[in-house]
Amino acid sequence: MDRRAANTLRILGIVATVVLVIGGCYLLLAIALVVFIRGGLTRNAMILHPQAANAFFGAILATVALVTAGIVMIVKLAKGTVRAPVRSPILATTTGPATAAPRSAASPASRSFRLPLWPAVGDTIDRLVLALVAQVAVSAITLFQLATRPSCPTTGR
Numbered sequence: 001m002d003r004r005a006a007n008t009l010r011i012l013g014i015v016a017t018v019v020l021v022i023g024g025c026y027l028l029l030a031i032a033l034v035v036f037i038r039g040g041l042t043r044n045a046m047i048l049h050p051q052a053a054n055a056f057f058g059a060i061l062a063t064v065a066l067v068t069a070g071i072v073m074i075v076k077l078a079k080g081t082v083r084a085p086v087r088s089p090i091l092a093t094t095t096g097p098a099t100a101a102p103r104s105a106a107s108p109a110s111r112s113f114r115l116p117l118w119p120a121v122g123d124t125i126d127r128l129v130l131a132l133v134a135q136v137a138v139s140a141i142t143l144f145q146l147a148t149r150p151s152c153p154t155t156g157r
Helices: 003-038 052-079 089-093 119-148
Strands: none
Touching: 003 052, 003 119
């Protein structure tokens, strides 16, 4: 497969993973919120459901596990991205083939974790991250507004 196509598929896999992790976290945290409110875990609850605490902490732990698995998957996809070969500054300053040093394996400490991408790809990723952050912010604001609104409208009688 072409190197550019492989990079594109990996980046799309990273984006899909991020979207699925964020959506799964919203779902699990909504379940935890419902269990917290309806299960009697609030301060002024009249009835305490015996399994409410287990379900609440289970949803929270599942959210943490989902985030951890998502991070691991994203790191594996990002490490597999094929990078363009970088010219060594030492080799760039020398002249002639006789002074070129043989290639050696790079030490783990000298590796860079920044992904050198084409400028258009970097701009696209920046815009995509900005759009995802905006979507998460709007969803959080909407969820907060729905949670603070009374469930039954009261009449002014």
